[in-house]
Amino acid sequence: MSMVLEVDSIHTYYGKSHILDGVSLNIREGELVALLGRNGAGKTTTLRSIMGLTPPRQGSIKLFGKDTTGAPAHRAAAAGGGYVPEGRRIFGHLSVHENLLVSRQTQGNWNIDAVYKLFPRLHERRNSKGGRLSGGEQEMLAIARALLLNPKLLILDEPSQGLAPIIVQEVMRTVARMKSEGIAVLLVEQNVFGALELADRAYVLGEGRVVYDGTAEELRSDTARMEQLAGVAHAAHA
Template structure:
């Protein structure tokens, strides 16, 4: 299986604070990989290091076989990476439809029409301002916007955060569908229980270091370890 993303030995700092201690991970073509860990474990910093938003001091990032360590975010994205950051950075003053017109048109299966089919709720709200949408609708809009780039790798940072359980299920069904269409996905999620239901493999971060790397099913079956590592309840 060819690797879409290879992260090797990242050491990342914010100022004097040493956040990532030698983080390594891979995502293979068509694979859904979950990156888990409690709040403050270094998940978002790992994403920012991959995307070029925070340059690592040591270690390297390769995307689609190309060295991208330290490249600016727009160069990373242009290789075919869709990034949906934590907090859904949509344009509140633009309508849903105007938000979807922001990404440049790219060739591939995802168009504004197919995105509306995937998220009928967005089609219904196409003339509503982004700022008027519910949290779940904003998450769908953020994912839809990333899909319009027709990425080969989609990175989702905490898509379930702050959403009602029924909406979380809807967002996760979408992720599952994208995986079904062959997209490679890196899913960063605090809700380990949910993420492991979808993932092929999982990594768990603790204090900026990888403490688990293996099959998602194996981690899911080990309830004690799940609670200890990710701080989740059995009910997810």
Template sequence: MLSVRDLHSYYGKSHIVQGVDLDIGAGEIVSLLGRNGAGKTTTLKSLVGLVSGSEGRVELDGRRIDGNRTCAIARQGVVLVPEHRGIFAELTVEENLAIAERRGSGRTRSAVYDLFPRLAERRCNRGDAISGGEQQMLAIGRAVLCSPKVLLLDEPTEGLAPVIVDELIRIVRGLAQEGIAVLVVEQNIRFCEAVASRHYILSQGKIVFEGTSDEFGRASDARETYLALGSPGKSAGDAQTIRQGINQ
């Protein structure tokens, strides 16, 4: 679905992303992990044309999209939910959704309200008068209205209560089941292990690990070196518990 080859990005003279390759298939959830400053957010922004100094080949269903403008990339189906969520403070929840809704796309506001009933209750509230969790749901709901083929989520669980994180896990899995490819950038490994089937680790702008969840679980060296986890085994156990909890 989305294929990225030799992606390089620069902010001024700093070489932030140094030759990243990524592949995400339809309906697949992939995580991109790494420490602060590893280049994760810059990678996502580069994919949607928000970093002017970036090079490389980005293909969506075999068609090149690199070099296109951000709005064109979004229309083609690569939609980013940024770390700051990008909710418009002066607009109501309803208006935030309405500006993203497109006639004939099959995605409607009422479907988003079905997915996030809390948003329906907050419909008339301003974007800055809802909680962080509601803002994240609004941001994802709004991205869904853009009919994404590939959804890029930048730190979706940041600052959210565990119960809301569980809700997000359910939502993200549901979107993948509809065939949407999801790339999640996260610090929260528990979340990544719960949703993603493959993982990439980014360090100093380069991919230093790539593997399935099983391989990721066994790669304690990579985890320790590049993610600096106190106790990787425990974390994997947590994810196991979450998975079981959700399957029940």
């Protein structure tokens, strides 16, 4: 499998605060990789660095073999990266359909009709303002907008945050479908057990450094390690 994303020893700062301290990770074609860790570990900053929103001061980032280190976000999108940020960032004053129309659309299987078929609820609410949607509907809309780029890599930041369990299951099924269609996925997710059930491999961040790099199955089967590295209580899952 060819390499989709290569992050090599990046150091990213917010002002004088050193957030990422030599983070390295990679994703191959068709893989689903989970990026886990406690709050403040650097997960979102890693995604923002990859997308060019918070460029690293050291290290390198390659998307599909092209060096995009420090490039503006539109370069990462043009290279084939689709990003669904934490908090969804949809246009609340526009309707669902208008949100989709203003998204940059590229040639490929994913068009407005296709995302309506994937998310029938969005089709039902296509004339509703984005700000009036439920959290789950907003997440669907955010994912749908990213899919209109026909990305080869889909980057998701906490897609299940604040959602009811039944909606979380629907979102996770959507993520699994992306993988089944050959889209590489980088998933930051607070539902660690759910993420690891879908993922091929996992990275865990701790204080801006990679403290675990291995298979999702190995991490999932080691409850003590999960509690230590990912900050997840097995009792909460049970």
